Amino acid sequence: MIEYQFSGSADTYRIDGQSNPVEVELSGGFYLDPLAVWELRPYESGSGDTFGIGGILDSPRQEIWGTFGDYSFSGTVALHAFYLFNDYPEGVPNTWIVRADLESNEIDGQSLGFLNLFADVYQSWGESTITLQVPTGNNVDLSFTIGDAYNGSFGASGQLTTLQVVPEPGTLALFAIGLAGIGLVRRRKR
Numbered sequence: 001m002i003e004y005q006f007s008g009s010a011d012t013y014r015i016d017g018q019s020n021p022v023e024v025e026l027s028g029g030f031y032l033d034p035l036a037v038w039e040l041r042p043y044e045s046g047s048g049d050t051f052g053i054g055g056i057l058d059s060p061r062q063e064i065w066g067t068f069g070d071y072s073f074s075g076t077v078a079l080h081a082f083y084l085f086n087d088y089p090e091g092v093p094n095t096w097i098v099r100a101d102l103e104s105n106e107i108d109g110q111s112l113g114f115l116n117l118f119a120d121v122y123q124s125w126g127e128s129t130i131t132l133q134v135p136t137g138n139n140v141d142l143s144f145t146i147g148d149a150y151n152g153s154f155g156a157s158g159q160l161t162t163l164q165v166v167p168e169p170g171t172l173a174l175f176a177i178g179l180a181g182i183g184l185v186r187r188r189k190r
Contacts, residue, residue, distance in 0.1 A: 001031040001061065002132055003166040004098075006117055008144055010068075010156035024156060026144060028066015029166065030077045030098060032132055033059035040130070043084065052084035055130040064100045064115070068146055068156075073104035073112045081130040094121040096135050110154045115146045117163060134163050 007027040036059035043052035057079040064077040080097040096119040104112035119134055120141045142163050147155030 002034055003029060003031055003168075004134070005029045005162060005164060005166050006066070006144075006160055007162040008142070008158050008160035010146075010158035024069040024158075026066065026068045026146065026158065026160075028064065028073075030064035030100070031062055032057065032077070032079055033061045034132055035059075036062070038130060043082070050085075052082060053130065054080070054082045056080050057132075064098075064102070066115075068104075068112065068115075070107055071104045071112050073102040073115070075100050075102040075115075079132070083130050094135075095119070096121070110148055112146060113148050116144060117160065118143045118145075119163060134165065 005027075006029070007025070009026065010022075010024040036057050038055040038057050040053055040055045042050045043054055044050050060076075062077045062079075063074065065074045067073070077098055077100040080095075080099055082095045082097075084094055098115075098117040100115040100117075102112045102115055118141070120143070121135045121137075122139045122141065142160035143157065144160055145155065145157045
């Protein structure tokens with residue numbers, strides 16, 4: 001499993017249609033299964049021309065957890081990625097979306113039901129966004145939407161400040177061993 005972490009804050013926060021500008025922090029993590037199989041589909045225009053492909057990575061082993069203000073949530077997650085060929089319509093991004101169905105605690109009769117984490121790429125991003133690697137760079141917009149999936153009376157959207165892979169402990173250990181080895185070699189040369 002590959003572990004990711006995310007954080008951000010909401011631009012707006014509304015309950016039962018009331019818009020009260022309150023900053024609410026979002027943070028958490030999720031796992032994606034690198035052994036799951038991508039379900040790929042072509043994107044076609046009304047005239048039948050294929051202008052891109054879309055993929056969904058879904059596995060019962062993929063999970064998400066985190067907090068949004070006073071809410072704590074957990075649930076299942078699927079990765080949706082869309083790659084548009086070079087002649088895609090201007091202004092339409094390649095997109096990497098983590099879609100989650102959530103369960104959370106209830107506050108004033110409201111609970112969280114969904115979370116979407118978006119990485120929109122507004123220029124060519126190599127071969128494809130259909131990968132487990134989070135898109136990065138100056139032309140990537142990171143954002144999220146979260147809310148009550150039942151009646152739509154509660155929701156928020158905002159910018160993500162972090163959406164990244166968490167280094168595996170084994171990778172960090174190998175890096176530390178490598179640094180120690182370099183230090184020993186330098187010490188012996190003296």
